[in-house]
Amino acid sequence: MSAQIVTVVFLLLLSFFFSGSEAAMLYLSRRRIGRPQRSQVRAQGAIEALLADAPGLITTLLIGNEFVNVALASVTATIVVPLLGNAVGAPVAFCIAFTLLVLFGELTPKSLALRYPDDFAVAAVHPLRFLYRTLKPVRMVVHCITNVLLGSREGARESEKRGLSDEEFESLIEDGLVKGIYKQDEAQIMQRILALRRLTAKELMTPRPEVFAMSEQTTAAEATEALRERYFARIPVFSDSIDKIDGIVLAKDLIKAANSGRGSTKIKEFAREALLVPETKKANSLLALLVMKRAHLAVVIDEYGGTEGIVSLEDILEEIVGEIFDEKDEETEEILRIGASTFRVLASARTDLFAQKVGFELPDGDYDTVGGFIVTKLGRIPVRGERLREGPLEFVVLRTEKSRVLSLLVRKLPSPSDRGDAE
Structure with missing residues (x-):
């Protein structure tokens, strides 16, 4: 009998888990998940992935709960x-x-x-994800049976309730473009807004190697001096390493402090809380989160809690309206020198201009622009942060669209003789 009592207790714990998970997930599906701690970022990404298929998640929970309830009644009877x-x-x-x-x-x-939906969901998400994957065949059978029982009439009613899919929206936009309802640029903006649901923070971010960040022990005067050669309004602040970004500091706060006799103050005193997001977070959800938190910058974290990069509100808006040029940007400069051996290059820059400005001729090919060279060399559209070596140059892709490269960072690498001289 002792074994049976242990079984009853175990089944009650399972019922506790399924019922609590159902309540927490349904609650979170109706409101946004709160600002996560660094240790919870990975769990947040898993929660959002489960909520993306809410019907499948609920079916999984119901299957588990009903099985446990029947088993508990049977064991109690024995x-x-x-x-x-x-x-x-x-x-x-x-x-x-x-x-x-x-x-x-x-x-x-x-x-x-x-009462504690975020904490409960974080604690339950990994077992839930395992069950969600394991019970997929069972869910498919259940869905087939319910579809047969409900019939096509009920299915049509559900189709009306769910609204339009992305593909249906795309079709409506194209029809409107053909009929002259929308202009070409208006249609492109609507299509890009739809595409935000498919893009992730990792695809939009400035990758870690290109992130300019400062140690929290840097003084306001030192930071202001470093910013004289760089145009950044917000700077990530880290403690031990860039993997531990704890805050964001505004350049205007540092300049104000340096000019008011507080130049020796550590910049950690001016830092504001950093918004952490998982690399899997969808762009539309990220945009809503930035607006809700009134933040302009978020730190993208990988599954181990390390820094993957940073993503800004401007990065997302540029996916909708195209490249945004600030007052500091040289829009007419397709190739801009930003360091002794570093250039920011628009992909539309012609190869002859590139040779003139950078001092290196790209190989001949069936292309006229730097972006064309990159795509031809790789044989595909590169992803953001991808690197390519050509002769003494290293190309880093800064920004892409669905079907083209927008901008690159080009560095002249030191030659072996230069390295030998340096040694």
Whole structure:
């Protein structure tokens, strides 16, 4: 009997888990997940992935919960019926199972989950993700059966409720363009807005090697001096290494401090809390989060909590409206020297201009622009942050669109003789 009692306790814990998870996930699906701690960023990405298929998640939870409830009733009956007999034992077993399930399998876990939805979801997400993947074949069978039972009429009604898919929106935009309802640029903006649902923070971010960040021990005067050669309004601040970005400091705060006699103050005193997001976060969700938090910059974190890069509000807006030039930007300069041996190059720059400005001729090929050279060399559209070596030059892709490269960072690498002289 002791084994049976242990089984009942185990099944109650499972029922607690399924009911609480259902309540927490349903609650989070109706509101945005709160600002995560660094240790919770990976869990947040997993939660968002599960909520992206809310019907499948709920089906998984219901399957698990119903299985546990039936098993609990059966095990309770095997304990009580031998003691009291069939006539009395069956209704008593039912009452005991019902009471246990209501108290410990429904009311308590759901009350707890609704009081602490973020914490409950973070604790439950990894077992849930395992069950979600494991029960996929069972879900498919269940969905097939329910579709047959509901019939095509009910299915059509559900189709009306769910609204238009991305593909249907794309079709409407193209029809509007053909009929003259939209102009070409208006249609492109609408298509790019739809594309935000498919892009992730990792695809939009400035990759870690290109991130300009400062140690929290840097003084305001030192930071201001470093900013004389760089045009950054916001600078990530780290403690031990760039993997531990704890805040964001505004350049205007540093300049104000340096000019008001506080130049020796550490910049950590001016830092504001950094917004951390997982690399898998969708661009549309990220845009809404930045607006809600009134933030302009977010730190992109990988699954281990390390810094992958940074993404700004401007990065997302540029995916919609194209390259945004600030007052400091030289829009007419397709090739801009930003260091002794570093250039920012628009992909539309012609190869002859590139040779003139950079001092290196790209190989002959079926292309006229630097972007054409990159695509031809790789045989595909590169991703942001991708690197390419050509002779003494290293190309780093800064920005791309769906079908083209927009801008690059080009560095002249030191030759072996230069390195030998340096040594």
